[in-house]
Amino acid sequence: MSDLTENTQEKQEEDARHKMLREIEEKQSRKVYARHTKHQSTWFGLGMMGTIGWTVAIPTLLGVALGIWIDAHWSSPISWTLTLLIGGLLMGCVNAWLWIDREQKAMERERAEEERNVE
Numbered sequence: 001m002s003d004l005t006e007n008t009q010e011k012q013e014e015d016a017r018h019k020m021l022r023e024i025e026e027k028q029s030r031k032v033y034a035r036h037t038k039h040q041s042t043w044f045g046l047g048m049m050g051t052i053g054w055t056v057a058i059p060t061l062l063g064v065a066l067g068i069w070i071d072a073h074w075s076s077p078i079s080w081t082l083t084l085l086i087g088g089l090l091m092g093c094v095n096a097w098l099w100i101d102r103e104q105k106a107m108e109r110e111r112a113e114e115e116r117n118v119e
């Protein structure tokens with residue numbers, strides 16, 4: 001009976017050691033990644049937000065300007081200003097979403113590459 005208890009206890013200790021090693025490896029890889037991407041500071045994040053904002057704002061403003069011009073030159077039962085505002089906003093949001101998705105995938109690739117280099 002004591003052999004079974006000792007084996008169980010040894011197994012638990014070994015599992016605890018493996019778990020601790022995995023946690024240490026994860027922390028180490030996060031630290032290496034943080035050191036590698038140290039240049040991406042708070043200002044970098046704010047700059048990204050500004051870029052995303054302009055990615056949405058520019059198509060929206062262009063749509064409004066074109067809509068005002070069309071409304072001024074041709075009479076129509078619909079408001080081209082409102083229509084193109086919504087179209088520009090949608091186009092800007094799609095552009096921003098695609099840009100964020102592309103950046104996220106690049107960051108994930110870099111992180112996976114860093115993890116491979118650590119191993």
